[in-house]
Amino acid sequence: MLKPTTTARFCWLLGISWIVGVGLALAQPAPTPGNPIQLNDLSAFKPATPNWRIVGNVRAELGKPNVLVTEKGTGILASIPLDKAPADPKNPYKYNLFTTIEHGDLDLELDYMMASKSNSGVYLQGRYEIQLFDSWDNVGWGLQSPRTVDNGSIYERSDARRPEGQQNYDGHPARQNASRAPGLWQHLKISFQAPRFNTNGQKTDNARMIRVELNGVVIHEDVELSGPTLAAAFNDEKPMGPLMLQGDHGAVAFRNIRYTTYDKPRPELLNLKYAVYKGKYEKEPEYDKTAPESEGASPKLSSSVSRIANDFLIRYTGTFRVNEPGEYSFNLGVAGGNGMLKINNQLVVPPNSSSNKGKATLPKGDLPFELFYAKSVGWFQPALALNVAGPGIREYLISDAAGTNSDDVDPILIDASTNTLLRSFMDLPADKSTQGKPVRVTHAISVGSPEQVHYTYDLDKGAVIQIWRGMFLDATPMWHDRGDGSSRPLGMVQRMGTPVLFLTKLASPQAAWPTDTTGSAYRPKGYVLDGSDRPTFRYQSNGHSIEDKIRVLEAGQGIRRELTVSNPASNLYARLASGSSISPLDNGMYLIDDQEYVRIDDAGGAKPIVREAGGQKELLVPVKEKLTYSILF
Known part of the structure; x- marks a missing residue:
């Protein structure tokens, strides 16, 4: 066969x-919401307490728990905790925000930003919570499997009548930790099915989370919800209810909120x-x-x-x-x-x-x-x-669901319970960072770690092309049947755009970055493994010998990269990042497209350069004998 x-x-x-x-042709459709919630003012919401406001920009600082800094304007909804805001026992949901619209079946899509150590939630119908939480560094604390309190998880129910130790129940942790760092925008997509009731008002079917995606990773599929979760605004269940955004647990911001209701x-x-x-x-x-x-x-x-x-x-x-x-x-x-x-x-x-x-x-x-x-x-x-x-x-x-295809392919998944390396092709999707064209990297090596932070290295250019958090690789397209030689990341991926030489000579700081290795005498020299099987890559370029050591940061916050260059020339530069926006922060930190941080740890006294190039911005650093920087995401 x-x-x-x-x-x-x-x-x-x-x-x-x-x-x-x-x-399985019905298989959990991806949300395609189309109606925006306008964020020019708060008119789309029921009267709000002063912790909720419309702003034009927002940012968080990694070292400042529960703090968001805002700027005037419109387009972003922010909840900033009030100093000495008293709890109201008569209204425990006082600081939460409810939409004026009510919904049954719903697709919802939004961006959100967490402050460091912050906590919030999205409640479908005001009853069923998808947890929003700063779970960025959980891996470093040994929490490799998300809990029901972690980012993207479906929160627990509670019943004081149940036996001791079993009072909280029916929570559903996210499949994997697909979180970004605080201060970075995260993307959430939810397909929700409301509970069903007969003509007598009796519930006939439980509510369901048909599909939930966090930062492009499916973290829930077809999860049945037996009732409202903890801290729900309503303990009963109804065909309709408002969206509720939690604002009493920490600083959080939302933008690009879009929805589609299904009631026809x-x-x-x-x-x-x-x-x-x-x-x-x-x-x-x-x-x-x-x-x-x-x-x-x-x-x-x-x-x-x-x-x-x-x-x-x-x-x-x-x-x-x-x-x-x-x-x-x-x-x-x-x-x-x-x-x-x-x-x-x-x-x-x-x-x-x-x-x-x-x-x-x-x-x-x-x-x-x-x-x-x-x-x-x-x-x-x-x-x-x-x-x-x-x-x-x-x-x-609308047809019979009984038919099945016996030739479904069992996925071939690669775990990284220890430091793991895999050579394969790696396909980068067409997007702005690749000038709208798909890119196949033919000499890619993916490096997995037990900290659940992984990266792919292009041996042809000495470039890191992507980093991701979560599970390691799907090698099904590489090894099934004849295969096409490629593998795919399984977690939340931060891509670095079209691969180019990481190090090159420039006639001046404004000279165009080369698009290929022509004239560089680039030669890969493989890699050596340390005692923990972590690679240090070696190559020659522009007459220099380079060692490129990449290690996972403590607490799984990203990677640190240390380059050592023999006999560096005065006109040698490294391109650390490119993007539509590059914003300098404190302590040698740069924010790239609101999607990653680049921190320059040691540039040997060289001054970084942010420049315009081909409609994009680039972060360059003149390279002496050593350069150390980190990517946090």
Whole structure:
């Protein structure tokens, strides 16, 4: 049997579309919120206590617990603890903030910044808390696995009637610590499903966190919530409730708050009829000239109406009832074959589609529906899935969910319980830092540590290209079947942009940084391991021999890099960082794009330079015999 990687290539050559694991085609959609909460003033919120304010900028200092410094302006919502603010026993939620909108099912997306040692939370419906916490240095304290109080965790419930030691229960720690340092903006995405109630008001289904992402890392999937968490504003459960932002535990700021509510009725499939045609169909048959092998009515879209395991085509016709007009998205899963979807006589998913996805703007009413599924690849189990999303309607599976694909790939994950090295290709996604183009680093080596802080080094340029916190590597694309030679970081990644030479000669401090190694006589010389299997990289460049020692900082706060250069020239420079903004702070610290800190620990008396270059800023340091700096993130 061919495995999925080979199958994918084979099906692509035949023009056949397929989906892996269609029985899970609903699989927790990533949030796509679209409605902004305006932060020009506090009108989007119920009356607030003075700890809440609208500001134009905010920053935190690493060494000052629970302190945010703000500047006048708009666009950021900040909670600054009040001096000697008394607690109010009659109103324990006095310093929290509630939105004027109420929600049921919701996708929420926002940025937030924690002050050092601060604590806050986002409460869905004012009842179910996603914890916001400064968990930056937990690894260094031996807390490699997050707790229910840590950043991104779902907080516990409490019941004083339970036995001693079991009164707090049903908390859900984040899968891994994906936190950034205090003073850096963090990104949170939540897909929430509200509890369900019958016509008598009785709860029939618990609330769920369908999916939660912290800084690009999935930390929860399909977690059931049995009831309100500790410190909820409401101890009952309802179909609707406001968002609540916690403001009584520490300094915190929010920006770019966007949401989508899902409260519209779903479309329905009615009067479904099917016909099964035996044979291998490279194109749709002439139905009026072809006798079906079987036909009938079906309550639901399903591949199970075919008694044939392979080489068949199922054609469905019926009515697609739309209750809410607007644009709808469709995702068709056809395992081991090809498919087509028409609604209201519009071709939504064409045959041999590369993505099996499509959109259609549909009116309210009963619309003609047609779908076919032609299967011809024998080693797949038959499986048909159709997902639908629309205006005010979260993506859901409108077909039978019973079909599965037995060729799902078990991931090949690499742990770093000890210092670990892996050579592989490393693909950097297209973004601003890579000038909008994906980059493949062909001579990458990833270095993992038990402190759960890892990095990837480009042996071709002597450059650190990314650092991440959390789990180490997914080597599935490298080792499964024939593989493509690449691995992927599993944690919260801080990327350094398109790799360039770290050290180079410049005719002047304003000369352009070279884009490649031409003229540098760059030669990698491998690495040596210390007694703990941590590498020191060696290379030659511009006539110099360089040793590049990188170590994880105490408490897992980042990495420290120490370069030793033999016989340095007077015009040798290191480029420590580049970005849209580079802001000098105190004690040799620089803030890069609000996403990382660079701290110059020892530059041998050389003065750092922040300069403009190609629409970006760069942080350079003239290099003498040694340079030591740290990246904190």
